[in-house]
Amino acid sequence: MTIKQVGVLGAGTMGSGIAQVFAQNGFQVQLVDNQPSHLQNAIVKIQAGLQKCVDKGVISAEQAKTGLTSVHTSPQMDIFAQCDLVIEAVTEEEPTKIALFQSIDRICPDHTILASNTSAISLTRMAAATKRPDRFMGMHFMNPVPVMQLVELIRALQTSDETFQALQEISLKLNKTAVTVKDNPGFVSNRILMPMINEAIYTLYEGVATIEDIDAVMKLGMNHPMGPLKLADMIGLDTCLFIMNVLQDGFKDSKYRPCPLLQQMVDAGYYGKKSGKGFYEYD
Structure with missing residues (x-):
């Protein structure tokens, strides 16, 4: 399963951080938020975040420039039609997340993996609300995303081995340490x-x-x-x-x-x- 185009829903602190990490590691990113001001702020944050990485010697100035041009913004989710992976990073309200995932589900091609950055909500329930529960799981990044090494990978009961392996490989490409946890309230990080x-x-x-x-x-x-x-x-x-x-x-x-x-x-x-x-x- 090859992932090249990544969609991120939500341009807040977590969404912009997730977008930056993917962009600076060679992925094309489609960042979506229904508030244009959020998208504008996200680009400013991403640009500043990439410059910090340059200053620390993590990436080159050329990589930062390429990374910034790899982030494409839109207020419409239709742009997700070209994505291989879509990560949701919006408010922690289960009905809102489910409604958004159902919309994304209709937009994306069959091979697209859907992931949630939720910090506590059941992935199994959200997966069941889509038509691709086997291609659904949790990818819980820590804040600030560009700095923190951990990502919790949470399998829904329905998640296929292929989907899990794909997100494990993606985590490595992002230079993150992926820890696998069960779909349980709060997972590990927030339960403690x-x-x-x-x-x-x-x-x-x-x-x-x-x-x-x-x-x-x-x-x-x-x-x-x-x-x-x-x-x-x-x-x-x-x-x-x-x-x-x-x-x-x-x-x-x-x-x-x-x-x-x-x-x-x-x-x-x-x-x-x-x-x-x-x-x-x-x-």
Whole structure:
């Protein structure tokens, strides 16, 4: 299964990062978002990201130039008709993802693989909503995509061996380390990470320590590059809440109950860096 043309749906932080990584590794990329401003911002981010790679000696200036010209943008999904692989990177809402995949399913040729960058939603349910469940699976990149080495490969129950092998090979071509996990709530990364973040929020909620001190403990005591509350802001508190709800609903275990403070902050519109305010304030 040869993959040359890659489609990316969603031009936000994850989508633009995924597009950059494919482009700088020799793939033609069709980046789609229904908001033209998102596409414009994505190209600016990709250009800056490629320049960072040049500055670090990861790629040459010529590779960066070629990579940028390899990214084609459109507000319409019809452009996916020429793709061998389409990766979805939109909001973590299952009905929205399923509706979009059903549209992509109608557009793409039979050989196209569909993949989701979801951080928690069942791949098996999404695969079942398409006419190609054997060519559907999860490809969960970490943020920031150009920097983080890991990609979680999540097989739906219906995923064929051929599809799985194709995405394993693609991960190697992207210079990523692919780890295979089962289709289980939160997979591995978020099943471990999100309860830690949630517990950090509980320590703030219960007045155990300040925001800065909670983050300092984990940075200085556990050698984490970023404290859990700062990380929650980077991820998005709405996304953190969504994943905790997925874990609680999936496992029916009270240990995954979202902290009331997390719910309150999302209700207030304090989503973190993307909204300008979370546990910290941002310009």
